[in-house]
Amino acid sequence: MGPVMSCVTENTPQSANILTRSLFLLLLLGVFPSEALLFLSVMTNYLSLALSLSFLFLPPFCTNSLFLFFSSSPPQASKIDSLRSKVDLLRLPLALSTKSISNRKSQLGVVWEKGGGGGSWAGGARKPRPPPASDMDNESMYSGYSYKSSHSRSSRKHRDKRDRHRGKSRDSSIRGDKSVTIQAPGEPLLDAESTRGDDRDDNWGETTTVVTGTSVDSVSNEDLTRMSKDLEDSSPLECRRYLSPALGAVLGLFALVTPLAFLALPQLLWRDTLEPCGTPCEGLYISLAFKLLILLISTWALFLRSPRATLPRFFIFRCLLLALVFLFVASYWLFYGVRVLEPRETDYRGIVGYAASLVDALLFIQYLALVLLEVRHLQPAFCLKVVRTTDGASRFYNVGHLSIQRAAVWVLDQYYSDFPVYNPALLNLPKSILSKKMSAFKVYNLGEENSTNNSTGQSRTMIAAAARRRDNSHNEYYYEEAEVERRVRKRKARLVVAVEEAFTHIKRHQDEDATASSPKHPREVMDPREAAQAIFAPMARAMQKYLRATRQQSYHSMESIINHLQFCVTHNMSPKAFLERYLSPGPTLQYLDTTRGRQWTLVSEEPVTAALRQGQVFSLRRLDFSLVVTVAPLPFLRLGEEFIDPKRHKFVMKLQSETSV
Amino acid sequence: MSAGQAFAVVVQRIEIRKLRHGDNLILGFSIGGGIDQDPGQNPFSDDKTDKGIYVTRISQRGPAEEAGLRMGDKIMQVNGWDMTMVTHDQARKRLTKKNEDVVRLLVTRKSLEEAVKHSMGSYPRQ
Numbered sequence: 001m002g003p004v005m006s007c008v009t010e011n012t013p014q015s016a017n018i019l020t021r022s023l024f025l026l027l028l029l030g031v032f033p034s035e036a037l038l039f040l041s042v043m044t045n046y047l048s049l050a051l052s053l054s055f056l057f058l059p060p061f062c063t064n065s066l067f068l069f070f071s072s073s074p075p076q077a078s079k080i081d082s083l084r085s086k087v088d089l090l091r092l093p094l095a096l097s098t099k100s101i102s103n104r105k106s107q108l109g110v111v112w113e114k115g116g117g118g119g120s121w122a123g124g125a126r127k128p129r130p131p132p133a134s135d136m137d138n139e140s141m142y143s144g145y146s147y148k149s150s151h152s153r154s155s156r157k158h159r160d161k162r163d164r165h166r167g168k169s170r171d172s173s174i175r176g177d178k179s180v181t182i183q184a185p186g187e188p189l190l191d192a193e194s195t196r197g198d199d200r201d202d203n204w205g206e207t208t209t210v211v212t213g214t215s216v217d218s219v220s221n222e223d224l225t226r227m228s229k230d231l232e233d234s235s236p237l238e239c240r241r242y243l244s245p246a247l248g249a250v251l252g253l254f255a256l257v258t259p260l261a262f263l264a265l266p267q268l269l270w271r272d273t274l275e276p277c278g279t280p281c282e283g284l285y286i287s288l289a290f291k292l293l294i295l296l297i298s299t300w301a302l303f304l305r306s307p308r309a310t311l312p313r314f315f316i317f318r319c320l321l322l323a324l325v326f327l328f329v330a331s332y333w334l335f336y337g338v339r340v341l342e343p344r345e346t347d348y349r350g351i352v353g354y355a356a357s358l359v360d361a362l363l364f365i366q367y368l369a370l371v372l373l374e375v376r377h378l379q380p381a382f383c384l385k386v387v388r389t390t391d392g393a394s395r396f397y398n399v400g401h402l403s404i405q406r407a408a409v410w411v412l413d414q415y416y417s418d419f420p421v422y423n424p425a426l427l428n429l430p431k432s433i434l435s436k437k438m439s440a441f442k443v444y445n446l447g448e449e450n451s452t453n454n455s456t457g458q459s460r461t462m463i464a465a466a467a468r469r470r471d472n473s474h475n476e477y478y479y480e481e482a483e484v485e486r487r488v489r490k491r492k493a494r495l496v497v498a499v500e501e502a503f504t505h506i507k508r509h510q511d512e513d514a515t516a517s518s519p520k521h522p523r524e525v526m527d528p529r530e531a532a533q534a535i536f537a538p539m540a541r542a543m544q545k546y547l548r549a550t551r552q553q554s555y556h557s558m559e560s561i562i563n564h565l566q567f568c569v570t571h572n573m574s575p576k577a578f579l580e581r582y583l584s585p586g587p588t589l590q591y592l593d594t595t596r597g598r599q600w601t602l603v604s605e606e607p608v609t610a611a612l613r614q615g616q617v618f619s620l621r622r623l624d625f626s627l628v629v630t631v632a633p634l635p636f637l638r639l640g641e642e643f644i645d646p647k648r649h650k651f652v653m654k655l656q657s658e659t660s661v
Numbered sequence: 662m663s664a665g666q667a668f669a670v671v672v673q674r675i676e677i678r679k680l681r682h683g684d685n686l687i688l689g690f691s692i693g694g695g696i697d698q699d700p701g702q703n704p705f706s707d708d709k710t711d712k713g714i715y716v717t718r719i720s721q722r723g724p725a726e727e728a729g730l731r732m733g734d735k736i737m738q739v740n741g742w743d744m745t746m747v748t749h750d751q752a753r754k755r756l757t758k759k760n761e762d763v764v765r766l767l768v769t770r771k772s773l774e775e776a777v778k779h780s781m782g783s784y785p786r787q
Contacts, residue, residue: 654699660691661756
């Protein structure tokens with residue numbers, strides 16, 4: 001890189017020098033690692049920095065190392081110091097110590113010497129590989145947790161593609177087991193309100209018919225812990241997740257306004273000296289206008305969506321694209337500033353052509369964004385097996401090429417609609433089977449063994465005795481299971497009959513009946529809510545007993561049942577349709593009230609921006625259960641062909657003849 | 662056994678003298694099988710793809726029974742003609758040639774194999 005740079009300095013004139021150096025600087029700042037807010041502060045100082053550095057470029061740039069470049073002259077060091085102080089003021093997380101900044105600088109220097117630019121900077125699509133992470137391990141322990149707060153608001157799944165560049169190569173430089181968080185909008189499964197409602201109304205079944213006994217439910221410890229868990233569950237500080245889409249929108253707006261500014265500035269500033277340009281310019285105006293319109297519409301369609309998940313690490317493709325956009329726009333502005341604004345260029349047609357080329361480039365970047373963000377992962381390449389750790393519910397899904405964090409978000413989307421709801425009450429074997437006490441065997445040693453063998457021998461015999469004794473527990477389990485199943489089926493039968501009978505009590509009131517029946521006796525006309533309440537009473541007891549038997553009583557309060565009944569009555573549903581909600585545990589989404597976020601933690605042995613590979617395992621953890629995801633590649637299919645002529649389908653009878661000779 | 666493969670079995674020679682019964686010369690047994698028949702229906706064969714000719718019935722005190730033919734025997738040759746790859750009709754024709762009085766059959770049955778093995782086991786081969 002050094003020799004290349006020196007060639008550049010010798011052969012080209014000064015302005016192009018400044019241009020190329022500023023572009024290299026842009027590349028440097030844009031692509032190599034930097035902290036989010038560090039970069040933000042750099043951007044805010046960008047213009048001043050660019051101008052000042054352009055004077056400073058000349059002597060030190062001939063050296064090979066950027067480290068020397070940064071530290072060679074006092075004004076540059078003061079720039080770095082001012083940046084550092086700004087960083088402290090903004091109160092970055094733990095990992096951003098001065099040590100890490102010096103690490104960064106040495107890393108930059110090292111990579112620069114390795115020829116990290118390499119001439120392919122123009123593509124921008126290459127991901128830089130940082131130096132081996134052994135020297136970065138000292139900060140890896142902090143980064144996983146401390147970056148939860150800063151990164152969670154800076155990476156989104158579906159935000160606007162134009163955003164500030166984040167230090168994306170940080171992700172790949174840090175290795176080790178870490179857990180980072182994904183927040184998905186949603187709500188805790190057990191609404192605090194519904195549990196409280198349960199506690200009040202849990203004996204509603206008994207009071208509506210005959211009082212047979214007292215309800216044994218009360219606010220137990222479990223409910224309290226559950227409620228406190230729900231409060232922890234909700235995602236804090238809702239406005240933080242809109243911060244980076246807002247920044248992205250700013251960049252996007254800036255990029256969209258740029259061509260118009262390119263066109264408008266000459267007209268405003270030196271209108272008199274401009275060469276008039278007729279029809280070709282107008283043609284370019286029209287194409288410019290339509291391309292901008294198409295850009296606007298497609299940006300709205302593709303990228304302006306509210307984010308559905310906050311990812312723990314940067315979304316690499318999106319960062320790449322934002323960096324690309326920023327580079328394009330900045331370099332176009334730079335060139336414009338140097339070539340057009342300063343010398344007050346009079347060839348207006350050239351300026352319009354320049355603006356049109358910028359719009360073309362933006363359209364192509366949008367095409368690239370479409371392919372990278374939306375299309376590439378559509379073709380299935382891997383099969384993910386998702387298993388819930390508590391009850392073994394599992395599903396298989398086909399996904400395409402994704403990074404681990406994107407795959408995790410996708411899996412969670414499917415989880416909420418595919419997996420039956422997690423019911424902690426259904427998990428455990430009855431205590432009577434599991435906690436068979438070991439009988440108190442008193443073991444006497446006969447005096448030959450010494451005391452060191454004593455305890456192990458004793459425990460071994462006790463374990464052996466206990467193992468022999470436990471032979472009958474499977475028997476008990478079997479009978480207990482059969483008993484439970486029989487009870488559930490009996491209650492289900494009673495419930496179905498009660499609901500069917502209840503539904504026969506009402507029918508839809510037709511308007512033409514009104515005139516017929518009103519002279520005889522006025523029938524009471526009810527709205528759906530009243531009708532639901534009217535027919536709820538006969539089925540309430542059976543419903544409650546059934547819910548108790550299947551341990552679902554915490555998910556359905558009386559209020560929710562009456563609401564559902566009202567809904568079914570309004571839409572002319574049959575009793576069976578009303579019951580489908582209670583007879584089988586539905587997907588988790590059914591029990592969610594989607595106003596609050598759900599907190600998930602992604603636990604992975606590899607950095608979460610790594611692409612999916614065969615044999616990877618990662619897990620998504622919630623407070624009381626987790627989903628373990630295993631990645632397997634889809635097999636390669638060799639498809640052959642065989643042509644069968646339809647006329648070749650012929651048959652004969654099977655002969656079995658016996659001849660006597 | 663599939664077509665074309667060589668095999669070796671222990672065979673027994675049986676000579677049956679045809680009996681004149683009215684206008685016909687009869688042998689006193691019935692055959693089944695053939696390459697045009699369904700081998701899966703054969704109750705006597707071990708290998709259900711064997712399409713050879715099998716003896717399915719022997720009439721009491723007929724010439725076949727007296728000559729030593731048993732039910733379930735597979736006929737390998739008749740008078741030198743091969744019977745392992747013939748159609749049912751061809752087999753019938755070779756057995757009922759009007760100008761032959763005697764048919765010399767080579768038959769095989771499972772008990773023959775075991776008897777030979779048993780005898781070879783007890784007596785060392787010279």
